[in-house]
């Protein structure tokens with residue numbers, strides 16, 4: 001009795017056996033054929049066996065997992081790929097399965113990369129024999145042209161990481177071109193947000209070592225301005241709306257401070273300028289490796305951001321104190337900007353209950369701004385982990401009635417939205433889709449919310465227009481739901497000529513099969 005269910009007589013067909021295959025080298029444990037569809041635990045065990053324990057332990061400390069440990073969004077490596085592709089004079093090379101590289105290059109071009117992504121292909125043999133590493137080294141030598149590049153970034157995806165391809169054995173520099181090798185496996189780096197930190201942190205570490213070894217070149221914009229700013233600077237961690245750094249600079253000016261570079265940077269030499277700042281402002285709280293580099297360079301790190309009235313007052317005070325600014329000058333900055341923030345918030349109030357979730361890292365800041373604008377926000381979910389730099393925002397939100405869920409899973413985001421039935425759900429694509437099915441207005445966080453100014457007076461009124469317009473659409477959403485009522489949902493969605501052919505018995509069998517597999521896996525773990 002095998003438990004196999006048969007629906008026709010295909011099993012009776014004669015199978016023609018061809019000639020035996022020649023012996024091929026066995027693929028390595030964790031080799032090709034595994035990926036994010038395979039067991040993360042197995043990939044991780046293979047990577048550890050192949051000598052990657054040190055890097056995996058560091059990722060586990062920097063990017064703590066749980067309650068769920070699997071990416072529920074895109075491949076994490078997209079984060080680091082995007083950081084490299086947005087830098088001038090930086091070449092990017094991926095080493096991984098062709099399907100992963102196809103997906104990653106597709107998405108990067110979809111988002112307008114307009115740059116080539118290098119790829120070193122492999123097969124079981126080159127992976128097993130170490131030839132893949134030699135191929136990567138050859139590719140890097142070929143690319144390292146100092147007239148074209150300041151740096152070449154090589155990224156090991158899941159399979160080469162699991163197989164222990166040793167990027168740290170690459171030369172650190174060829175003809176003056178820096179070589180930065182990173183491992184970004186899906187089983188070690190939970191989100192694409194944190195993968196940005198993997199590359200930003202690796203570049204900062206490299207730049208810090210260069211700066212410690214001797215004088216380094218100034219970035220183009222510093223040269224164009226005739227040299228270093230006469231005021232000490234504050235560098236920022238986290239991608240922002242382009243107008244936000246300008247607003248941040250204006251708010252720092254009364255304290256005698258200037259805006260420094262934003263990390264991830266746009267050119268290599270900005271890394272030196274970022275490390276040269278008086279203070280690092282971690283606008284996004286998940287840049288753990290980057291924060292470590294700033295602290296190693298002796299730069300204090302300040303979390304949160306000037307969002308809303310409370311946020312602006314607290315951030316100016318924290319940055320001013322970290323930079324050693326006199327209390328009168330901190331008060332001057334607060335007096336110059338808080339009335340404008342107040343006025344902007346009052347001019348653009350938000351009325352309604354909103355649940356919010358996303359994977360960008362700015363979710364807590366957006367929630368603060370919404371609450372200060374007048375909205376009720378009972379739930380904030382972020383795919384990013386709880387970190388020291390995000391504590392002030394968490395405390396403020398919880399004090400204002402929000403449940404903050406770090407490392408939120410899609411199921412948690414959906415459950416919160418379905419329980420609260422808000423006037424507006426801001427979230428990831430599947431959350432927005434579910435909200436629409438329920439007839440609730442919804443906005444996609446990444447495109448519609450995080451692509452707006454948030455800081456100071458400019459940010460205070462920026463969300464109201466889009467949020468209020470969406471909340472006002474409730475009647476239309478309900479009409480749409482009624483209109484589509486009866487077309488089916490889930491596996492009965494679409495146009496059917498007869499009754500959908502549901503087979504709950506098949507499902508029950510499949511469920512039992514999965515449960516059996518799970519029991520077998522658990523039993524194996526106990527042995």
Ligand code: SF4
Pocket residue numbers: 034035036037075076077096097099100103157158159185186187
């Ligand atoms: S590299 Fe990305 S797409 Fe490929 S297996 Fe890993 S997580 Fe999945």
